[in-house]
Amino acid sequence: MTFMADHRSFEDLVAEGAAVPTEGWDFSWFEGRASEARPSWGYARSAGERLARAEAALDIQTGGGEVLDFALSRAEPDRPRLIAATEGWPPNVAKATALLRPRGAVVVAAPDDAPLPFADGVFDLVLSRHPVHPHWEEIARVLRPGGTYFAQHVGPASVFELVEYFLGPQPEAVRSGRDPERERAAAQAAGLEVVDLRAERLRMEFHDIAAVVHFLRKVVWMVPGFTVEAYEPRLRALHERIEKEGPFVTHSARHLFDVRKPSH
Template sequence: MTFDEQVAEGLAVPTDGWDFSWFAGRATEERPGWGYVRLCGERLGRAGAVLDVDTGGGEVFAEALGLAVRVPGIVRATEAWAPNHSLASAALRPYGGVVHLVDGGDGALPFDDGTFDLVTGRHPVAFPYREAARVLAPGGSLLVQEVGAGSNRELYEFLMGPQANDDDAYVDRLRARVADAGLEVVDLRDARTRVEFFDLAAGVHFLRKVLWTVPDFAVDRYRDRLRALYDHIAEHGSFVCHSRRTLVEAKA
């Protein structure tokens, strides 16, 4: 396929939800060894009331609920983007889940203090640890998998040029944020995993879907660098970068 054909294909794919099945055969991403969905499913089986923050299309949370030995009696989620809210509502309805459409700007959670005994989040844009601590009951647990600092740095610097880099301090900053929220860190793990794009269409779709990678991404703005990416993939067979994932487990 030509450069223009691949760009057009990447632009045509809907970006709603967090279903990445379209990337099959076009891109791969290694997963961290700890297995977030499995861990989440184990903890859900012991919970009575659970909240999933920034649930996206609800696909991942629903998968974890499906692994739980017992579905919690109260299942709630938040989402800030209206198209995802509809998807998540449908995905979580079989588990009695209710999804609250929220303003993602201030991180406020529309729940009373001490409502939940488990709060989860996978790949939140900015997880609201203080709010999570507030809505957790005493002794409640938190399980979050963050997108770590510098995730896919090779990709965004290929397009944007060199960017500020304080990646090495990220884990210490994160640990401090959790502690400052009044939560006790039980486990904190950090992993860098291989990501590989086999065509430009996958790169374009990824950049549209995962907006924080290149926040001002637009094809016209980055056309020259996208053509360079197209040429790189043609020469080398793929473009390789590395995602970063950080697991946080804490208690109130």
């Protein structure tokens, strides 16, 4: 894909990035102005294959439901008899409900850090794409014996070139958070078997400052409390850098979990 530099003024680009709605996990607005390499395992496609074999499925922290909707479209006509999803942010709950209801899925409003609002052993498949924190004990509780947790997590120091541009060098404890091996140990401590765990770092590029502004508004935990006003000098300097040197390059971290609850 060829990207054309956008030479509008700093003020115009920032205003655009600040105006784009942030609900859901649809990243199509970034097309042509930011890019991210995709993990080799193709999470949404693989989730669709598993949904086609499942009887009862749960998607945790579904966002606007976009990933589950795509996965269910790949599972047709063999979608599960029971499909549920949880989401904690009210605008996303409404968006996910509208998107997933035609697929036969029920969206339940539930805080990300609360116990899952389901009985024990309901689901033979639990999915999640980029959960804030995996609550392994709850995942183990709602899975049937022999059931699977299949998820793509954000890994350590993800997009930290961008984070540290705005916040400065981060402590090692912050950089090493979301470590896949620690998560493996936590899953095993909850009585789950880790069948497969893969990790990749992937190139990301931001081609204009509007994309940076929209990304930091959308993925709010990257630079907590981000506003254009608070970071205007750094944004302006980054705009000038992109204009002079080309895209700002950073790297995302992703890992894939395939986890099983023992049958006995």
